[in-house]
Amino acid sequence: MPEESNAVLTGPVQVVGTGLIGTSVALACRRAGLEVLLSDVVPDHVRTATGLGAGRPATPEDRPQLVVVAVPPDHLAEGVRDALAAAPDAIVTDVGSVKMAPLDALADQPGRERYVGSHPMAGSERSGPLAASENLFDGRPWAVTPGPGALPAGVRLVELLAEVCGGVVIRLRPDEHDRAVARTSHVPHLVSALVAGTLTGASADHLALSGQGVRDVTRIAGGDPDLYSQIISGNAAAVTALLGELRDRLDLALEAVRDGDRAGLSSLLAHGVAGTRAIPGKHGGPPRPTAAVRVAVPDHPGELARLFADAGDSGVNIEDVRIDHDPGRPFGLVELDVAAESVGELLGALESRGWAAHR
Amino acid sequence: MPEESNAVLTGPVQVVGTGLIGTSVALACRRAGLEVLLSDVVPDHVRTATGLGAGRPATPEDRPQLVVVAVPPDHLAEGVRDALAAAPDAIVTDVGSVKMAPLDALADQPGRERYVGSHPMAGSERSGPLAASENLFDGRPWAVTPGPGALPAGVRLVELLAEVCGGVVIRLRPDEHDRAVARTSHVPHLVSALVAGTLTGASADHLALSGQGVRDVTRIAGGDPDLYSQIISGNAAAVTALLGELRDRLDLALEAVRDGDRAGLSSLLAHGVAGTRAIPGKHGGPPRPTAAVRVAVPDHPGELARLFADAGDSGVNIEDVRIDHDPGRPFGLVELDVAAESVGELLGALESRGWAAHR
Numbered sequence: 001m002p003e004e005s006n007a008v009l010t011g012p013v014q015v016v017g018t019g020l021i022g023t024s025v026a027l028a029c030r031r032a033g034l035e036v037l038l039s040d041v042v043p044d045h046v047r048t049a050t051g052l053g054a055g056r057p058a059t060p061e062d063r064p065q066l067v068v069v070a071v072p073p074d075h076l077a078e079g080v081r082d083a084l085a086a087a088p089d090a091i092v093t094d095v096g097s098v099k100m101a102p103l104d105a106l107a108d109q110p111g112r113e114r115y116v117g118s119h120p121m122a123g124s125e126r127s128g129p130l131a132a133s134e135n136l137f138d139g140r141p142w143a144v145t146p147g148p149g150a151l152p153a154g155v156r157l158v159e160l161l162a163e164v165c166g167g168v169v170i171r172l173r174p175d176e177h178d179r180a181v182a183r184t185s186h187v188p189h190l191v192s193a194l195v196a197g198t199l200t201g202a203s204a205d206h207l208a209l210s211g212q213g214v215r216d217v218t219r220i221a222g223g224d225p226d227l228y229s230q231i232i233s234g235n236a237a238a239v240t241a242l243l244g245e246l247r248d249r250l251d252l253a254l255e256a257v258r259d260g261d262r263a264g265l266s267s268l269l270a271h272g273v274a275g276t277r278a279i280p281g282k283h284g285g286p287p288r289p290t291a292a293v294r295v296a297v298p299d300h301p302g303e304l305a306r307l308f309a310d311a312g313d314s315g316v317n318i319e320d321v322r323i324d325h326d327p328g329r330p331f332g333l334v335e336l337d338v339a340a341e342s343v344g345e346l347l348g349a350l351e352s353r354g355w356a357a358h359r
Numbered sequence: 360m361p362e363e364s365n366a367v368l369t370g371p372v373q374v375v376g377t378g379l380i381g382t383s384v385a386l387a388c389r390r391a392g393l394e395v396l397l398s399d400v401v402p403d404h405v406r407t408a409t410g411l412g413a414g415r416p417a418t419p420e421d422r423p424q425l426v427v428v429a430v431p432p433d434h435l436a437e438g439v440r441d442a443l444a445a446a447p448d449a450i451v452t453d454v455g456s457v458k459m460a461p462l463d464a465l466a467d468q469p470g471r472e473r474y475v476g477s478h479p480m481a482g483s484e485r486s487g488p489l490a491a492s493e494n495l496f497d498g499r500p501w502a503v504t505p506g507p508g509a510l511p512a513g514v515r516l517v518e519l520l521a522e523v524c525g526g527v528v529i530r531l532r533p534d535e536h537d538r539a540v541a542r543t544s545h546v547p548h549l550v551s552a553l554v555a556g557t558l559t560g561a562s563a564d565h566l567a568l569s570g571q572g573v574r575d576v577t578r579i580a581g582g583d584p585d586l587y588s589q590i591i592s593g594n595a596a597a598v599t600a601l602l603g604e605l606r607d608r609l610d611l612a613l614e615a616v617r618d619g620d621r622a623g624l625s626s627l628l629a630h631g632v633a634g635t636r637a638i639p640g641k642h643g644g645p646p647r648p649t650a651a652v653r654v655a656v657p658d659h660p661g662e663l664a665r666l667f668a669d670a671g672d673s674g675v676n677i678e679d680v681r682i683d684h685d686p687g688r689p690f691g692l693v694e695l696d697v698a699a700e701s702v703g704e705l706l707g708a709l710e711s712r713g714w715a716a717h718r
């Protein structure tokens with residue numbers, strides 16, 4: 001590959017913005033033994049992050065090898081511009097959710113060949129340095145999105161940062177990245193919020209019929225509206241295009257339901273089934289057929305431990321777990337997803353140990 | 360309450376349609392010691408259900424006290440009509456997902472005062488008698504939806520059936536039931552399918568950025584298109600009304616994103632946050648603030664057991680569990696939801712036992 005280079009990440013790494021993501025990057029770099037320099041417009045955050053062992057406050061004399069700009073979406077382009085100017089030898093990256101807007105804003109910026117955008121797919125509903133963790137990125141996809149003219153050594157350095165932080169590098173063009181996250185993140189978030197919004201109009205006895213389905217569909221709608229408003233607005237073109245497509249299909253669904261067009265409705269639903277199968281499985285492999293084993297579990301400490309101990313003894317690997325929260329339940333209904341061919345084995349093992357289990 | 364009566368469920372209970380739900384009702388009634396009679400247009404299913412201990416084949420001489428019609432949505436009204444005629448002393452109920460359509464279809468039916476609709480909120484992605492379980496309804500909401508003129512003793516008998524099967528009775532008017540499930544089930548399902556449908560157009564490297572959010576939003580879209588097409592079509596009026604509202608709000612979202620109306624977008628997202636808070640919490644109580652503790656767990660049998668044993672030792676109750684399936688991960692990231700005030704305690708307990716845990 002022409003972008004290949006022998007860059008080595010030796011540090012120091014400067015982190016600008018010591019919130020959840022920035023402090024987590026700093027802690028992960030410290031874990032790898034790199035020197036880390038911290039700065040933030042909120043001096044208290046730098047003090048807190050320093051106290052957590054994330055690095056030391058940056059000084060004007062420092063010469064970072066790499067600057068990581070981890071500020072809110074609205075201030076990203078400005079943060080990258082300042083970093084390119086303040087550290088004239090450094091490679092500069094950012095960890096923002098949208099990649100085209102900052103690149104466009106930097107089009108005429110001297111030194112822009114030293115900027116390589118990136119986006120770790122990790123976060124939390126919490127914020128601030130106290131929520132940070134050196135483990136936050138372990139095993140997570142980390143998009144690296146060099147713009148035209150980016151230095152190959154800079155691209156490699158940012159990939160090394162992602163790897164040092166435990167992430168799995170996925171290299172994408174900035175415009176591709178933005179279309180990808182519109183599809184896998186921004187539009188699902190927006191639609192989840194719209195569906196959740198329809199629940200505000202319902203009476204308590206109607207909402208008592210809520211099962212796990214509506215809880216799953218609306219879970220991410222609980223995220224911070226101001227942060228997601230910044231993120232989605234920053235990706236307006238890709239989100240608008242995809243949301244327009246979705247609106248057209250919603251109109252088709254509305255017509256099909258209203259007109260009793262059973263075939264049309266089935267076709268839309270079948271298209272959805274195909275979509276769920278397109279999401280990659282664990283370890284990036286193709287999705288493997290799994291099936292659920294459902295177990296009634298008394299709702300107090302220790303019972304889940306007993307269940308997982310018994311399940312572990314069966315030798316069957318558990319691919320996923322859900323706990324069903326229907327109201328009025330005197331116990332939890334736990335769903336264990338296992339490979340389809342292992343259902344009988346797990347059921348037998350659990351029933352022989354006294355669990356009320358079923359498919 | 361004027362509908363109160365001293366009805367007692369003594370059986371026999373006849374189950375018409377021995378698929379997943381019908382056979383599960385039969386098994387639950389057998390668990391309670393009731394005599395159960397089975398019938399189905401597919402004789403093989405009756406044989407299978409009989410073999411499972413769900414009851415015995417019905418004969419023309421039988422005099423059931425209660426008939427439970429558990430046939431596909433499209434055949435429900437016909438099934439109830441046949442049952443009212445064939446068992447002139449029996450109370451008849453059904454377990455369908457929609458309540459107004461069969462009631463309307465039975466408006467001129469002699470004996471319709473003996474029909475009391477019901478709807479257990481339980482199911483599975485599997486079907487047929489072999490997927491059935493006597494535990495299927497334990498702790499689940501079970502809507503009982505008497506139409507005008509329904510016999511009070513019949514209403515009580517159907518509530519007793521729900522209780523015998525382990526369900527939690529929620530009495531609703533049939534039209535209210537249909538509006539409630541449009542909101543808590545049918546529209547979320549349809550929208551989940553539409554979002555999932557947008558994934559079919561994406562390339563593999565775009566889908567590699569999929570996180571837990573899009574997986575949650577699209578999970579229920581994996582359900583059987585033909586079954587959901589019957590269910591949603593049977594509730595066309597309520598679904599159309601709510602879907603129309605949702606379409607209008609999608610248009611607002613589209614305009615807000617396209618025009619850079621940050622306040623409008625934030626307001627829609629905040630409306631979604633309010634909706635997630637409207638869903639009732641465990642045991643029907645108000646939602647309690649929970650927070651997630653994230654733990655890296657090697658992806659092989661026994662490790663989850665060790666984690667839950669250590670978590671159980673901490674004395675902290677686990678409200679929910681998720682296993683994150685990001686591709687490329689050499690281990691699972693397990694998220695444990697616990698009461699917000701217990702996060703520190705659980706984190707401390709896990710870290711002291713060597714787990715890589717964070718908020």
